[in-house]
Amino acid sequence: MRRGLGAVGLLLVGLAAWNDDRGARVPVPRPSLLVLGSAQDGGLPHAACSCARCAAARRRPERARAVASVALLSAAADRAWIIDATPDLPAQLERLRLARGRPAGSIDRAPIDGVLLTHAHFGHVTGLGFLGFEAVHTREIEVRCSEALAAFLAANSPWADLVARRNIVLVPFRPGERLRLAEDLTVLPFRVPHRDEHADTMGFRIDGPRHTVLYVPDTDDWERWDPPLESRLAGVSFALLDGTFFSTEELPDRGTRSIGHPPIRQTIARLGPQPPSARPRIAFTHLNHSNPAVDPRSPAAREIRRTGFAVAADGETIEL
Numbered sequence: 035m036r037r038g039l040g041a042v043g044l045l046l047v048g049l050a051a052w053n054d055d056r057g058a059r060v061p062v063p064r065p066s067l068l069v070l071g072s073a074q075d076g077g078l079p080h081a082a083c084s085c086a087r088c089a090a091a092r093r094r095p096e097r098a099r100a101v102a103s104v105a106l107l108s109a110a111a112d113r114a115w116i117i118d119a120t121p122d123l124p125a126q127l128e129r130l131r132l133a134r135g136r137p138a139g140s141i142d143r144a145p146i147d148g149v150l151l152t153h154a155h156f157g158h159v160t161g162l163g164f165l166g167f168e169a170v171h172t173r174e175i176e177v178r179c180s181e182a183l184a185a186f187l188a189a190n191s192p193w194a195d196l197v198a199r200r201n202i203v204l205v206p207f208r209p210g211e212r213l214r215l216a217e218d219l220t221v222l223p224f225r226v227p228h229r230d231e232h233a234d235t236m237g238f239r240i241d242g243p244r245h246t247v248l249y250v251p252d253t254d255d256w257e258r259w260d261p262p263l264e265s266r267l268a269g270v271s272f273a274l275l276d277g278t279f280f281s282t283e284e285l286p287d288r289g290t291r292s293i294g295h296p297p298i299r300q301t302i303a304r305l306g307p308q309p310p311s312a313r314p315r316i317a318f319t320h321l322n323h324s325n326p327a328v329d330p331r332s333p334a335a336r337e338i339r340r341t342g343f344a345v346a347a348d349g350e351t352i353e354l
Contacts, residue, residue: 174202
């Protein structure tokens with residue numbers, strides 16, 4: 035078993051698979067959450083950017099990060115769902131295929147059992163297009179989202195085209211409505227304050243037999259939460275939280291406050307004074323390309339680890 039996410043020591047199970055005597059990939063018989071991406075909507079490297087971090091990611095692919103998304107894998111039902119459909123969906127579906135031990139050789143018209151959406155921003159819904167007629171051409175893949183987001187998708191192309199062709203089926207939910215994905219996997223959506231230009235924004239509490247994960251890739255300042263963040267973290271084993279920016283001085287030409295997102299330093303200042311036993315293990319995701327913590331060797335990343343927090347990494351898995 036491989037441990038990761040720095041000093042936090044999240045319980046990880048590699049790619050949720052082991053090799054049999056013939057070297058074949060065999061799914062691990064337990065539910066898990068697989069990190070498919072940990073970058074902000076623009077990804078890393080970012081479009082039209084030649085900063086040191088983006089340049090390094092172009093030179094060395096292992097330094098790149100896909101746009102934030104996670105997969106939920108049920109062991110009991112051998113099923114898989116993804117949270118958010120990103121511009122990096124093709125590569126993320128391949129990572130998921132390898133994690134599940136599915137054979138290669140032909141196009142898979144049902145690579146996932148469903149999608150859960152947090153909100154309508156670019157990096158979180160763009161990937162739905164890959165399920166359409168021009169690409170995978172899936173058949174009636176469930177897309178679970180809030181009623182407001184379902185209405186937005188149904189009324190606007192190209193998403194409306196996916197609905198009309200039955201590539202996807204919109205399944206609206208209400209905040210606080212527990213979603214049973216499988217016998218060993220349930221999800222509880224809840225409202226999150228954020229820039230809601232097109233629809234509302236959701237976070238998810240994911241419950242497995244052994245562990246509970248809170249997934250919040252996008253939010254406004256924690257002060258706007260009601261109930262407060264600490265209340266949402268109660269009873270949670272792990273939390274993947276919005277880490278878009280490391281500090282408020284990060285974008286000299288664009289004020290981070292107008293964009294939203296609590297800086298990592300602010301989150302650490304709020305939760306850090308709690309003893310580690312009183313809070314879940316926390317890792318940051320949805321990192322902007324300007325965030326120095328995208329480099330695990332940077333002073334920012336070391337500061338995060340030194341305070342008992344971590345930065346999520348693509349490909350890491352949390353046992354549920």
